[in-house]
Amino acid sequence: MRISMKLFLATAALLLCLSANAAKDSYDVFVPISKYLGSGDAESLSAWFSDNLEISIMSSTNDSSRNQAKQILKSFFESHTPRSFEINHTASRSNSKYALGYLNAGGELFEVTIFVSKSKDRYTIQQLKIDRIR
Numbered sequence: 001m002r003i004s005m006k007l008f009l010a011t012a013a014l015l016l017c018l019s020a021n022a023a024k025d026s027y028d029v030f031v032p033i034s035k036y037l038g039s040g041d042a043e044s045l046s047a048w049f050s051d052n053l054e055i056s057i058m059s060s061t062n063d064s065s066r067n068q069a070k071q072i073l074k075s076f077f078e079s080h081t082p083r084s085f086e087i088n089h090t091a092s093r094s095n096s097k098y099a100l101g102y103l104n105a106g107g108e109l110f111e112v113t114i115f116v117s118k119s120k121d122r123y124t125i126q127q128l129k130i131d132r133i134r
Helices: 002-025 030-039 042-046 066-079
Strands: 049-057 060-065 082-093 096-105 108-119 122-132
Touching: 030 042, 030 082, 030 096, 030 108, 042 066, 049 066, 060 066, 066 122
Parallel strands: 049 122
Antiparallel strands: 049 060, 082 096, 096 108, 108 122
8 A cells, every 4th residue: 555655656756847848838929929929118118128139120121239139129109109029930949939919000010920949948039130011
């Protein structure tokens, strides 16, 4: 009886650890990013930016610091007020994730591509691309 109780407790502990790790791995980094894009919150979104990233808005591409990218995005949001943002596709590979979504802003529709990578247990945006859909 004691052996079966120890086996039961060991199995239960193992299952708890596995389910906790599965929950941790299933965290969707794009949930907060989508929220900030949809509300036009450049300040909060910039907290997700890498120290240096590529930002491309309507074919104007810049390799920027976090602060520069925040200002570029802020300027875009000022002239194109976001109404909604929805992700339509995601993919991942090792420590990188990709999302493709659509931003309704300023009465226009934009395709948004986001690349994030994980470094030191934290995902950051490496590339953000916003293109007007014709």
